[in-house]
Amino acid sequence: MARYVKDFSEGDKDQKDLLGGKGANLAEMTRLGLPVPPGFTITTEACRAYMRTGAVPPELRVEVTMAVRHLEDQLGRRLGDFHEPLLVSVRSGAKFSMPGMMETVLNVGLNDASVQGLAALSGDERFAWDSYRRLIQMFGRTVLDIDGDLFADALDKAKAARGVTADVDLDAADLRTLVDTYKQIVRDESGREFPQHPREQLDMAIVAVFDSWGTERAQLYRRKERIPDDLGTAVNVCTMVFGNLGPTSGTGVAFTRDPASGRTGEFGDYLVNAQGEDVVAGIRNTLSLADLEDVDPAAHAELLQAMRRLETHYRDLCDIEFTIERGKLWMLQTRVGKRTAPAAFRIACQLVDEHLITMDEALSRVTGAQLSQLQFPQFAPGDGADRVLLTKAMPASPGAAVGMAVFDPETAQQWASEGKDVVLVRRETNPDDLGGMIAAVGVLTARGGKTSHAAVVARGMGRTCVVGAEELVVDSAARSMTTRGHTVNEGDVIAIDGTTGEVFLGDVPVVPSPVQRYLEDGLDVALAEAPDDETRDLVRAVHRILEHADATRRLRVHANADTAEDALRARSLGAEGIGLCRTEHMFLGERRVLVERVVLAADDAERTAALDALLPLQRQDFTDLLAEMDGLPTTIRLIDPPLHEFLPDLTELSVKVALAAERGKVDERDVTLLAAVRRMHEANPMLGLRGVRLGLVVPGLFDLQIRAIAEAVAARLAAGGHPHAEIMVPLVASVQELRLVRDRALSIMAEVSAEQGVTVDLPVGCMIELPRAALTADRLATQAQFFSFGTNDLTQTTWGFSRDDVEGAFFSQYAANGVLSVSPFETIDVRGVGELVKVAAERGRATRPDLTLGVCGEHGGDPESIRFFDSVGLDYVSCSPFRVPVARLEAGRAAV
Ligand code: ADP
Ligand code: MG
Ligand code: MG
Structure with a gap:
């Protein structure tokens, strides 16, 4: 053997x-x-x-x-x-x-x-x-x-x-x-x-x-x-079989459907008297499959039959390499073909309608990453007068890319690393261009068809791409291209449309995509506005698959939203609750000064005055938010960020006092303030006086917020609403911290209930964002009715990485030498951080079987992480409103 x-x-x-x-x-x-x-x-x-x-x-x-x-x-x-x-x-x-x-x-x-x-x-x-x-x-x-x-x-x-x-x-x-x-x-x-x-x-x-x-x-x-x-x-x-045996021979590539748009029908490129890579390299211009039918009807018919056979066998779009040797067809390769995001959705639904796959399978054949690509804006339709069309060529991979033209992959990488958007322009691409293609926002080539290297690779990575722009004369040595009387030099801005194949000089305005329109405003509006049948077909396909995802998924999807406005947007995108309302965002502008006064108050009277001023403002914030989220869970986190964010900047204040001293006009209040800021200055604010620690140290701050929430709930109840507010305590490490806050919350709710004549009894829970919290989850669960995993902080504290510093400092190095293949802040580190999530979920539920479990870090919107959260039995994920549709889709995919 x-x-x-x-x-x-x-x-x-x-x-x-x-x-x-x-x-x-x-x-x-x-x-x-x-x-x-x-x-x-x-x-x-x-x-x-x-x-x-x-x-x-x-x-x-x-x-x-x-x-x-x-x-x-x-x-x-x-x-x-x-x-x-x-x-x-x-x-x-x-x-x-x-x-x-x-x-x-x-x-x-x-x-x-x-x-x-x-x-x-x-x-x-x-x-x-x-x-x-x-x-x-x-x-x-x-x-x-x-x-x-x-x-x-x-x-x-x-x-x-x-x-x-x-x-x-x-x-x-x-x-x-x-x-x-x-x-x-x-x-x-x-x-x-x-x-x-x-x-x-x-x-x-x-x-x-x-x-x-x-x-x-x-x-x-x-x-x-x-x-x-x-x-x-x-x-x-x-x-070997030979496509270079004269005019009755040739070689080609074919797709059983259009991998760019998802259109039905066979589709491919054929080159007479050629071998191997000649087609893909875009050396000579190719014939279409329809042309092949004229040249060699028998071989063409056999090819089509083979393609149908493959498609019904694989039950998916196939791409094929074939060679015709003196009229005899040979199949050299097939595989389930890569496709663009719109093609993925359309083809999945076509295959359902052709009874080749089930809706569950259709769902598993599209990805959250593809959906999010469809959500990005497109070029605004124009009348042509407002923009300069450089050329129109083959759309190979959709999207609207605007960037500076660059003519070699090294410059593309260099400029992209400086934060510039670049469009890589090449006569044709080869594998050495890969680094440049990754770095660029779009790729434009003068030669090659939809099956050329550039097209295949760009589609694979979802990069906007236009190919075969034969009017372009690309001069890589001179770092420029000319077309229709225009010369574009390195650094000049161009815009390429991967859906229409158009290339424009200069910036072009963008508008929301039809899919985003659908997600925000519903099917009817999107269909009415769609410019053509293909777009309508795409919108319908997204709708069908998302509906199926919603019907299938176990995980609920909440959004992170801080204002009534965000909440409205999140709801229209399908959020079933708010998983994280960050109250610190309510302390900006002039309110910041009030918080500063609370923190620095010299005596109780001063502090109480500041707190009293804040109360009605906070209450109104929560009332508005709960009105928008009527009937849906709304998790409100008590103030979390490090203290220094609410205090004057130490350096600035020092300079101010020093300058004043020089001029002999010292303001006594500034001097006192400076002393306080000095006293409270922390070397490591992210690990310092923040979250529950701040709440326990500064008297009245949490009380104010809890009272504002309870009074808002009472007001909504009185107005006939159905508020479902929940109080969440951040950065808890010990059950004692949580017990202290919870006791305060219970007595404030009792007070408000008595004052207002309604029952205010809100769930109290905590964030799990410190390893100690995860490990002592059994004890925390005695005081918490729910947990929400703050996976950003949990990643930071588990790895000991400062999330604000790592990207520039060493992540690129770590990616290059393979220590990390993906940032743990993007996709959950299953082995480490994920293990803590799993342990905390198990221990928490052992104490309290009906403990609600959610996640509210960035990972809540990341496709791979969502699969993990589903697998460890969380109840919901919460992410930014824009990511809600992606999370719905991925939660559905995780369940099939
Ligand atoms: P790739 O993975 O880059 O597509 P392939 O192994 O498929 O590389 O081969 C490169 C090219 O050579 C393709 O166009 C393929 O069709 C052609 N080719 C490979 N093997 C043969 C063969 N035995 N006879 C004729 N052409 C072949
Ligand atoms: Mg091949
Ligand atoms: Mg946190």
Whole structure:
């Protein structure tokens, strides 16, 4: 039983771990009886063994010998033979697709002898030499690490010498000469001959594919896509079929639906008389599938049949690579295709309507990240007079991007790191542009179709992208481009529309997206305003899937909102309560002075006066908020931030007093104030006198807030409302703290009830944002009716990271050396912080089974974190109003 090698006829699509995505799907297509050239897959296990030991496992060498032998017997041809040679491609293919990231070598097995055999076999000498020069070129570049431009330049020279522009115009003799030139390049650059032995070619190519897993750009891509570094890649060895055998041959890529818009119908690019990457590289302009129907109706019909077969089999959008060799169709690759956010929603609903998937599946095929992309603004429709259209090209990935034009990936990264928005403009992109594409807000290319590298990668990462802008003359050396009489230099602002393909000079105003319109104002308004059928279809799809998410999810979704205005917006976006009302936001402006007086009061009378002034203001805030949130839980957090935020700045005040002293006009009040500020100055305010500590130290402050809440509730009850206020105590570390506050709350509520003649009995609970609180949750639960996890502070206090400082200080370093793959402030650190959440939930509920559990940190709106919160049994997540729809969707996805 082979350990490291599997024939295409042995696997299936579920073995992606072992065979990689490409290998598993080649096996699946073979199983389905589709025309796949025979071949075998070297497993990821072999690659991992190679990475572990730094050497090819000896068993692998033997298994490859046997597999090649099997292929040769099957086809009746021999690798490198003078007569009827067998040629193979050596193709990388990891578990997760990494477009253009890794290496593939075609035509392996050609040498000085077998090139003659190939010429005889095909009856086409030109083709044989073209294939040979391609092998040396690809092998030289990817296996021997020779600068690819050397080969490209030699090819250009050969074309120039013949006075032609396309490589198809070179004849056999030209190509034969080119092969000699290429061999010389190999000799000069690598210090060795181009390997003539086919098995040596094969072995070297396999190792090169293994090695391509570890290249810098592959690592960068994995980090961006959060793909683990230790998976390794499989290697597929596949019998060559030839799209470069003259006018009845060609190669293409196809999608079973439009991956950009989600439109139904087949869709693709085809290039006559071409091989491999020619289509994707955008070297020549391609034909559409409709054109292919004219050129070769039989092959076209067979292709369409295969595409339908694949789509009903995978029950999803598939993308496909195919080659036609003298009228015979060959399938070279398929996979479930990447798609844009609008396409994801539309296709999911189409597939439901076509009875291919259920609504639950439709829900699991869209993501919160995609929904949030659809929420972003778009360019305002204009009459054309208000903006300068530079060109209109192919929309490859939607969005509205405005930024400064840059013409190389290094500048893109540099400028982006300085906080500038940049649009990366390239003639075409290749994998070396990846860093620049990540840094840019948008990508624009002059060449290539919707399946070009730029388009595929941009779609994958949700970056706005326009491709194939042939009117653009891009001059990377001069850092400029010209089109329609305009010259755009590096740093000039341009705007690209990934939905229409338009490119404008200068800034262009943006408007809310139709999906955002729907989320805020409802289906009818959005449908009425939508400009076209496709937009209406998209809005309906989002609506259907979100409704299903709402019906499916277990987690409730609340919003963080501090004012009646925010609360209204949160409700319209679907929030079912307020999980966090930050009362400190009510102490801005002139109220800040009142708080300052409370804190610095010289005596009780002064303090009481300040508190009395604040009471009616706070009461009104809460009354308004509770009116807006009538009938829904509204969790109000008592004042939390560090003391110094309410005091005059120490330095400024010192300077003021010093200057006054110089002029001999000292204000005694300032001097007293300065002394107080000095006394209260803290080295580490975030770990200082804040939250419940402040409430226990400054008499009357919490009392004021609790009274304001209780009186607001009484007022709402009297007005016939249904207020559901809850009182939340921040930064609790010990049950004693909570008991003191709770006792005060109970007696104030009793007082207010007596005064107003109504029953005010509000739940009191606490934040869990300190490790000690999480660990003593069983005790806290004796005093708390609910917990709300403040995961921002909990992350900060668990890691000992200052969340305000880390980003600039060392996170980029930590990301680069792999200590952190994602910021723990963005996605919950499940192992550490998550464990505390889990422990606290368990211990809290052990004491009080009906304890309500929620989360109100940024993580409440983060897709991955939401899954985690669902899994540990929290009752709700609370996030910013804008993220509420994303949280609804993700909570639904977590439940299916
Ligand atoms: P990628 O993962 O970058 O798409 P592939 O392994 O699919 O790389 O190969 C690169 C190109 O070579 C593709 O266009 C593919 O269709 C083509 N190709 C790969 N193997 C063969 C083969 N056996 N015969 C003909 N073309 C091939
Ligand atoms: Mg491919
Ligand atoms: Mg906090």
